[in-house]
Amino acid sequence: MRSVATAILAIAAIFICHVPAPAQDYPSRSIHLTVPVAAGGGMDTLARLIAAKYGGALGVPIVVDNRPGGAENIGISQIARAEPDGYSLLLSSNSITINPSLYKDLAYDANKDLTPIGKVTVMPIVVATLAPAPNKTLSDLIAYAKANPRKLSYGTPGVGTPHHLGMELLKSEAGIELLHVPYRGTAPGLTDLLAGNIGLLISTITPIQSYLDSGQLHAIATFSPKRLAQYPAIPTASETFPGFNVEIWHGVFAPSMTPAIIRDKLTEKLSAVMKDEELIKQLNGVGILTSWEAPEELRAEIPKEQAQWASAIKQAGITGE
Numbered sequence: 001m002r003s004v005a006t007a008i009l010a011i012a013a014i015f016i017c018h019v020p021a022p023a024q025d026y027p028s029r030s031i032h033l034t035v036p037v038a039a040g041g042g043m044d045t046l047a048r049l050i051a052a053k054y055g056g057a058l059g060v061p062i063v064v065d066n067r068p069g070g071a072e073n074i075g076i077s078q079i080a081r082a083e084p085d086g087y088s089l090l091l092s093s094n095s096i097t098i099n100p101s102l103y104k105d106l107a108y109d110a111n112k113d114l115t116p117i118g119k120v121t122v123m124p125i126v127v128a129t130l131a132p133a134p135n136k137t138l139s140d141l142i143a144y145a146k147a148n149p150r151k152l153s154y155g156t157p158g159v160g161t162p163h164h165l166g167m168e169l170l171k172s173e174a175g176i177e178l179l180h181v182p183y184r185g186t187a188p189g190l191t192d193l194l195a196g197n198i199g200l201l202i203s204t205i206t207p208i209q210s211y212l213d214s215g216q217l218h219a220i221a222t223f224s225p226k227r228l229a230q231y232p233a234i235p236t237a238s239e240t241f242p243g244f245n246v247e248i249w250h251g252v253f254a255p256s257m258t259p260a261i262i263r264d265k266l267t268e269k270l271s272a273v274m275k276d277e278e279l280i281k282q283l284n285g286v287g288i289l290t291s292w293e294a295p296e297e298l299r300a301e302i303p304k305e306q307a308q309w310a311s312a313i314k315q316a317g318i319t320g321e
Contacts, residue, residue: 023259026086030061033089033252036075038068038185042123042206046250046288047091050120053279057269062089068185071099071160071320073106080108084255086262090114093250094162097305101313102160102320111303117252117266119293120274121283123204124224125166125246126234127154128211130193131218138221138240141200145176153179154200155189160320163202165309166223166246168316173241193217204248205230205287223247230287249291251298267295 035047055062067075072095082088096110135141156163183189186207193201211217219234223246238244
């Protein structure tokens, strides 16, 4: 028995010796969380709320680093090429599954260059218009659009965003023609909607929440499969078109070669943080829903979702800018 115990201890010692010292001591300094969008939007708000709790759980500060541009490709590429030491993380969205079908010669392959730490949230998408609205319901909107092809315009944060693709899918389902007006983010589209320059804005709840609450804007429908607990009066598109479901999800990623001991710690702490009741309340308050998913589940979903978006993009004839 003594010889067996000695052998086990020897094997354990060998394993420990082969784990790099920096990994064993991780984390020993601040971590940078890259957010591939500009400050002030829904994803930036999400990043800052999570970073405060996540940093506390890990025992080091987490610095939010905004790297907007290129439909999130700039920020994603930065982390895909970053040192895999656990100090450079990425908060990204469906863009990593959409962009391969929109842009040629991407500087990264999400399946090879990134490793999931976990899926954290979903953001419902709504179709908003000025109140009082001539098209109060989805049926009203469809009837108007059929009678007036391409006269009704809708704004999105850009070509190929889930907002854009969701509306293109809705157009296909309804058999209508609308004019797409892409912006560089939600804020300029909101400005134009409030000024009456566009008829509709496809947005997450966060940027337009105060306008919905004040009654200045009216939400015609949400793309989520179920009505939102916070806004139960907003119908879902699936009530008109069964099975319709387009949501923005967000996940935390690290460079693919990050050591397992670091990845596991990051996932363990992030999983615990996403169950924090205070954080859940904060996120729900700005229209963001927690939706934890383990790394292996998210890893399996990514190529499937890439294939789904590729088909939708081809059918709609959408190309990247």
